[in-house]
Amino acid sequence: MRKYILAVLLVGGVAAPAMAQPASDNPTSYTGVKVEGLVGWDRLKVPGDHADGVLYGAGVGYDVQMGGMVLGAEGEASGSTTDQCATSVNVTGDRLCAKLGRDLYVGGRIGAVVGGRTLLYAKAGYTNARVRLTYADGGTGVNNFNLGANKDGWRVGGGVEQSVGSRTFLKAEYRYSTYSGNIDKHQVVAGFGLRF
Numbered sequence: 377m378r379k380y381i382l383a384v385l386l387v388g389g390v391a392a393p394a395m396a397q398p399a400s401d402n403p404t405s406y407t408g409v410k411v412e413g414l415v416g417w418d419r420l421k422v423p424g425d426h427a428d429g430v431l432y433g434a435g436v437g438y439d440v441q442m443g444g445m446v447l448g449a450e451g452e453a454s455g456s457t458t459d460q461c462a463t464s465v466n467v468t469g470d471r472l473c474a475k476l477g478r479d480l481y482v483g484g485r486i487g488a489v490v491g492g493r494t495l496l497y498a499k500a501g502y503t504n505a506r507v508r509l510t511y512a513d514g515g516t517g518v519n520n521f522n523l524g525a526n527k528d529g530w531r532v533g534g535g536v537e538q539s540v541g542s543r544t545f546l547k548a549e550y551r552y553s554t555y556s557g558n559i560d561k562h563q564v565v566a567g568f569g570l571r572f
Contacts, residue, residue, distance in 0.1 A: 404489075404492060404493050404539040404542065405441060405571075406439045406440075406441040406446045406448075406489065406495060406571075407439060407440050407441045408438070408439065408571050408572055409436070409437070409438050409571070409572045410436070410437050410438070410439065410545075410569050410570065410571045410572070411434070411435070411436050411569060411570055411572075412434065412435045412436075412437075412545075412547070412567045412568060412569030412570075413433075413434055413567060413568055413569070414431065414432065414433045414434065414435060414452070414454060414565050414566070414567045415430065415431065415432050415565070415566060415567075416430070416431045416549075416563055416564050416565035416566055417429075417430070417431065417563065417564045417565075418430060418431035418456045418457075418458045418476070418561060418562075418563050419458070419561065419562045419563070420456075420458045420459075420460060420474070420476055420559070420560075420561055421559070421560040421561070421562070422460065422474065422558065422559055422560075423558050425460060425462065426460070427458050427459060427460035428458065429456050429457035429458030429459070429476070430456065430457045430458075431454055431455070431456050431458075431563055431565060432454060432455055432456075433452055433453055433454025433455060433479070434452070434453060434454075435450055435451065435452035435453075435567070435569075436450070436451055436452075437449060437450030437451065437485075438450075439485075441489070444488055444489045445486070445487070445488060445489075446485075446486070446487040446488070446489060446495055446497065447484070447485075447486055448484060448485045448486075448487075448497075449482075449483075449484050450481075450482070450483060450484070450485060450499070450501075451480075451481065451482045452479075452480070452481040452482075453478060453479070453480055453481075454478070454479045454481075455476075455477065455478055455479070456476040456477075456479065458475070458476045459473060459474065459475035459476065460473065460474050460475075461473040461474075465511075466513075467513065467514065467515070468514070469514030469515070470511065470512060470513050470514040470515075471511070471512045471514065472509070472510070472511050473509070473510045473511075474507060474508070474509055475507070475508045475510075476505060476506070476507060476561075477505070477506030477507065477508060477524070478505070478506050479503060479504070479505040479506070479553075480503065480504045480505075481501055481502070481503045481504075481531055482501055482502055483499055483500055483501015483502060483503075483531065484499065484500065484501060485497045485498065485499040485500075486498055486499075487537075493538065493539040494536060494537070494538050494539070495536065495537040495538075496534075496535075496536055497534060497535060497536075497537065498532075498533070498534045499531070499532065499533050499534065499535075499549075499551070500530070500531065500532045500533075501530070501531055502528070502529075502530060502531075503528075503529050503530060503531045503553050503555070504526055504527065504528055504529070505526070505527045505529065505553070505555055505559075505561075506524060506525075506526055506527075507524070507525050507526075507527055507555075507557075507559065508522070508523070508524045508525075509521070509522075509523045509524075509525070510522045510523075525557075527555035527556050527557055527559055528555065528556055529553055529554050529555035529556065529559075530553070530554060531551050531552065531553040532551065532552055533549055533550055533551025533552060533563075534549070534550060534551075535547055535548055535549030535550065535565075536548055536549075543570055543571045543572070544568070544569070544570055544571075545568075545569050545570075545571065546566070546567070546568055546569075547565075547566065547567040547568075547569065548564075548565070548566055548567075549563075549564070549565045549566075549567070550562075550563070550564050550565075551563050551565070
């Protein structure tokens with residue numbers, strides 16, 4: 377028992393001076409507008425199969441810092457190289473392909489500032505993806521089609537944002553998106569951004 381009391385007193389003695397530092401010692405303010413470029417891994421999952429590709433895009437947002445907590449709203453537009461094709465779906469020699477197009481996202485995030493320069497956060501919001509389906513019947517072409525559809529869905533995720541200057545940051549993020557029609561996406565994204 378004595379060891380636990382000593383450990384608590386030691387941690388409290390070290391933490392108290394750090395917590396007592398004035399807010400002006402914080403090297404980064406998270407309040408304001410931010411813009412960012414994004415690139416990462418994109419996995420499209422449909423029932424029974426999946427395909428991998430590269431995600432690329434840009435985002436904009438506005439954060440408000442309240443002590444050690446950050447609340448924000450954000451939007452993003454991205455594209456993907458991910459596509460998936462299957463052959464002999466209905467008849468021998470036919471080909472069905474699905475390709476992801478643009479993806480629009482709007483949502484919010486909540487986070488905690490750690491050490492003054494690192495933000496750990498969770499996010500959630502609405503997403504809308506463009507999916508193009510093409511089919512070649514492998515024969516006469518009578519049944520061929522090329523259709524584009526917008527798929528509504530939702531996204532959840534989390535990440536870490538590290539300040540590398542007074543206005544610049546790097547981030548790493550995982551997010552999961554699910555859309556109508558049993559379409560899911562898993563993404564791991566890196567970003568570079570500026571705060572204003």
